[in-house]
Amino acid sequence: MQAPPPEHCPGVESEQAGQVSACAGCPNQSICSDPNKKREDPGKALVAAALKDVKHKLLILSGKGGVGKSTVTTLLTRYLARSYPDSNFGVLDIDICGPSQPRLMGALGENVHQSGSGWSPVGIDDNVCLMSIGFLLGSVDDAIIWRGPKKNGMIRQFLSEVDWGNLDLLLLDTPPGTSDEHLSVVSYLKDDSAPDSVHAIIVTTPQEVALLDVRKEINFCKKQQIPIVGVIENMSGFRCGHCGHSSEIFPAKTGGAAAMCAEMEVPLLGSLPLDPAIAKACDAGEDITSVKNPTTEALEGICSKIMSSFN
């Protein structure tokens, strides 16, 4: 049994590690307080080696759940793959407890294969590949009941032991919150010599209860020094397919994403409507980016802004 960290543990990366009163009696105090023993996680070097041919990494984040992080990831990937047929795109689903990418990408029931160079991600299209813990589960009912360290180990494996090959962009779909998964992925991907290789996109819906958590996520990015490409507002209006009535399902009583972006000083990339047809297509894993509709029109603008931010 490992002893739990002390209640007010300053964190091993903190400058006060091993120095504050809470550290007294902690079995790791000697490790934390000794500057010579501080070593980088060996996983970081492995990740850097495995991802050396991946040009850009884009985190899709939101403090709030169910706002459409996974749907936006899927739509962006498919639209980008269609618009840039000569570029390669990868998607990594680091939502360990609730992976959605296999369904949204139409890859339910696929298997990942192990080869000499690591796990081979599942090919979705000529220039799109996907890795998710969903591929490693026997059934949809299987639950991953893991505490943080096991989730971190899995994320490290996904980053260091998957044969991603040459990618122009790796999109990382994340779970909600500002906890283990987010800290791990940021610490593994962040490369101080190339600060521009990791970017973040924030997804939100217009109502205040979502914006509240999204502001926390933006502050998380600022604290971790991840550049934010911008905010995508999802489900910003709803037109009922049955009665044709347009309604604000999630009323933007506080000005929606636009006001929040102005307040937090981050760009708004665009808004996606809540379209029942898209929801149905996503549930079925169908690609709808070839159809002209308000969603793909909005995607066009968003994608060009994202791609231009990388150059």
Add this chain to the structure above:
Amino acid sequence: MLDKVKNVIIVLSGKGGVGKSTVSTQLALALRHSGHKVGLLDIDLCGPSVPFLLGLEGSNIYQCDEGWVPIYTDASKTLAVMSIGFLLKNRTDPVIWRGPKKTMMIRQFLTDVKWEELDYLIIDTPPGTSDEHITVMECMREVPCNGAIIVTTPQSVALDDVRKEITFCKKTGIKLLGIVEIFVCPNCTNCTNIFSSNGGVELAHLVQIPHLGTLPIDPRVGVLAGSTASVLDELPDSPTAQVLRGIVQHLVALT
């Protein structure tokens, strides 16, 4: 731990943004409406919504000899609320914690908060099946936990995650009290549901637990966010109120 609490109900969903916090707050208000003393504990540490939904943002937690005093919504002291949101200086401050710190905080919420005599304690959770959930489940072995209410929306992508949460409950021995489903266009009653096809009813049938009802996405209910107004008082004839009354009856009969 929770010595004076008679019943504990956990509100769960594998999926985020399906309405766990809205169901938790409205259920707490509905139980209070029917004359019970209720507590509401928000263990979503990275994204606490309960203070906002009840209009209690900016309230401060005080400490007494026996521990933290929860926030009471009014002088009648019939609804006590605890959330990490009350401990943050600024509403935009992120809580960037790994699992062990979250575990410690939740244990403190369960042991160090001075919950008075309560008929019901509702626990609102974050999405997933990880640290927060494992901790609460471990603590529930020592207290009279009645079980969990599962919240979902009907689309497959949400149901995938909800099924995992049900497996979690079954594995850890938490009783499933029922499923609450949220959907439908607010304008026409027989309308297409906005996300996708009929999921909750089928799921309830599949895992053989009661389907407690379908709550429409009703902007009139959304407007109540930010106050301690119960749907039962403000919109007594709305479908939401009818479903809530049914859930309260179901819970009271069980407990």
